[in-house]
Amino acid sequence: MKLGIIGNPQTGKTTIFNALTRQNQPTVMSGRMEIHTAVVDVPDPRINHLASIYHPKKVTFAKVTYADIAGLEGSGQGAISGPLRNELGNMDAFLQVVRCFEDDSVPHPGGPIDPARDIGSMNTELLLNDMITVESKLERLEADRGKGGRDKEAIEKEIALFARLQDHLAEGLPLREMTLSSEDIKEISGYQFLTRKPMLIVLNLGEGQSPPDVAEAAGGLPVVGLQGQLEMELAQLPEDEAAEFLSEYGISEPGLNRMIRESYDLLGLLSFFTVGEDEVRSWPLKIGDNAQQAAGVIHSDLARGFIRAEVARYDYLVESKSLSALRDQGKLQVEGKQYIVRDGDIVHVRFNV
Ligand SMILES: Nc1nc2c(ncn2[C@@H]2O[C@H](COP(=O)(O)OP(=O)(O)O)[C@@H](O)[C@H]2O)c(=O)[nH]1
Ligand SMILES: [Mg+2]
Structure with a gap:
């Protein structure tokens, strides 16, 4: 899963x-x-805790991919170029960085610092882009209607759907706020509409600056505040110095960790765990996916040869410190393929290939 970091220049x-x-x-x-991409561990204190029980050879965290995308300006001119549009379309979600910090040595092409305005103009930019996609599709459909080659009914149905998208966008509303049937969603999935992608607003704050209220501009999108410069300096310190720094400032956790977890939520993912002497590991899974799909995340053989899953609740395992103790206490659930995995489940797949 890939998150695109977008926003105005110098944010x-x-x-x-x-x-x-x-x-x-x-x-x-x-x-x-x-575009620069990087794969990032999703921090999870539960994994650290499980590792302290198992002392495994290896500890592996679930990961998300971030892409730093330069070259996009929220000018509201609908000027996203072809190759940039393709890159944006390939993302699963966006992080929109919004400048809040004041610093005269850093140019701010758009005028005075105004986070709400910047959020608004980026929304317009993305909206216009979807509008252009919808309009050119409608033009092609109209031409098809004139020619009469394809199934007439199918064309009319498509025209009706894209006209609905057009009306919605014309009201200035992102497509993620539109109610669509699963059939409609399938129909439009190939178009990679930018305003259908989930988005997290990241307020880049100056040192000690409190986050401005951007709720209205964000229009229901999740918002997280971060001191970008400070976080970067912190990330480049050795671990012990970073910990010292945090306690000095009375910070319990880097804001960055919160941002990573928020982006994980944005993608609709949960974590399930596997444990053992070799490895303690967290795995990403789509919320609502079942035990067989979870097995498939680990390895396709496990999904194919799935027999059953033994599932323990994280809290129970922390308490009793071993799966076999849980088994003896009757606290190990035995589940079939259709079991819906919960965040924090410890899953052991029995399989046969
Ligand atoms: N004072 C201050 N400067 C920052 C902060 N974040 C970034 N900068 C500076 O702003 C400039 C642009 O940052 P950059 O990350 O390149 O922005 P981008 O164009 O959005 O990628 C650089 O000179 C950074 O050092 C911040 O939180 N505070
Ligand atoms: Mg940059």
Whole structure:
């Protein structure tokens, strides 16, 4: 699953990307389309706790991929170029970085710092882009109608659907707020509409700055505040110094961890765990997926040869410290393929291939 980091130039996208990845990409404005991707661990204290029980050889966290996407401006001109549009379309969700920090040495092309305005203009930009896609599709459909080659009824149905999308967008509303049947969703899935993708607003705050109220501009989108510059410096410290720094500032956890977890939620994912002496590991799973699908995340053989899953609740395992003790206490659930996996389940798949 891939999250695209978007936003106006000089808002702190690359700074936050560097914080996420402990990398050091230059934070210069090139004006060109440029994309850097990185795979990032999703921090989870439960995994650390399980590791302290099992002392495994290896500890592996669930991961998400972030892409730092330069070259996008929320100018509201509908000017997203072809290749950039393709890249954006390939993302599963967006993080929109919004500049809140004041710093005269950092240019701000759009005028005074105004987070609500920037959120609004980016929304317009994405909306216009979807509008262009819908309109050109409608034009093609109208032409098809004139020719009369294809199934007439099918064309009329498609025209009706895209006209509905057009009306919705014309009201200034993102497509993610539109109620669509599963058939409609299938029909439009190939178009990768930008306003259908989930989005998290990330307020890039100056040191000690409290987050501005952007609820109205965000229109129901989740919002998280972050001190980008500070997080980047923190991420580049050795672990013990970072911990010292945090306690000095009275911070219980880097804001970045919260942002990563929020992006995980944004993608509609939960974590389930596997445990053992070799490895303690968290795995991402779509919320609502079943035990067989979870098995498939681990390995396709496990899904194919699935017999049953032994499932323990995280709290029970922490309490009794071993799966066999839970089995003896009758607290190990034995579940079939259709069992809906919950966040925090410890899953052991029995299989036969
Ligand atoms: N003062 C301050 N400067 C920042 C902060 N975040 C980023 N910057 C600076 O703003 C400039 C642009 O940041 P960058 O991450 O390259 O923005 P991008 O164009 O969105 O990728 C750089 O000079 C950063 O050092 C922040 O939280 N506070
Ligand atoms: Mg950048």
